[in-house]
Amino acid sequence: MKIIQNVVSDRGSKYAVSGGPVGTPDEARDFIKGLCRNKKFAKATHNTWAVLLPDAPLKNDDGESGAGMVILRMLEREDLQNHIIVVTRWYGGKHLGGDRFRHVQDCVRTYIEDMD
Template identity: 75%
Template structure:
């Protein structure tokens, strides 16, 4: 599991991105469970994630509607299969509107550029 913290900060919201190889839906759930064992990530407002598996994409918005699909599209574009990417957000008190999707994209880009 690789975690890149403090990727983005905007109007009080803070973002981190993490990921690692997974081979099944069960592996994906175990990955998120392991991430959330870290108290900081368990207290996050959203842990949005996606992975491309042989049986198709798997994603979870975790309350950040539409963000999982943003990650799926980026993984598809880059041809990254079997590697879960999770964008974590700690809400800072001010709504970000559409900027939240730009931040998810930017966080995933930072992660993929470092693969």
């Protein structure tokens, strides 16, 4: 499990990104459970994620409507299969509107670039 913290900070909201290899839906759920064993991530407002698996893609917005699809599209563009990416947000008290999608993209891009 790779975790990159403090990727984006905007109007009090803070973002981190994490990920790792998974091969099944159960492994994806186990990955999220493992991440949330860290109290900091368990207390996060949102842990949105996506993964491209052989049978079907999986995603979860965790209350951040549309964020899972943003991650999934980026995974598809990169053809990054069997690798979950989780974008974590700690809400800072101010709504970010459409900027939140740009921040999710920035987090995923940071993670993918760090894989090289």
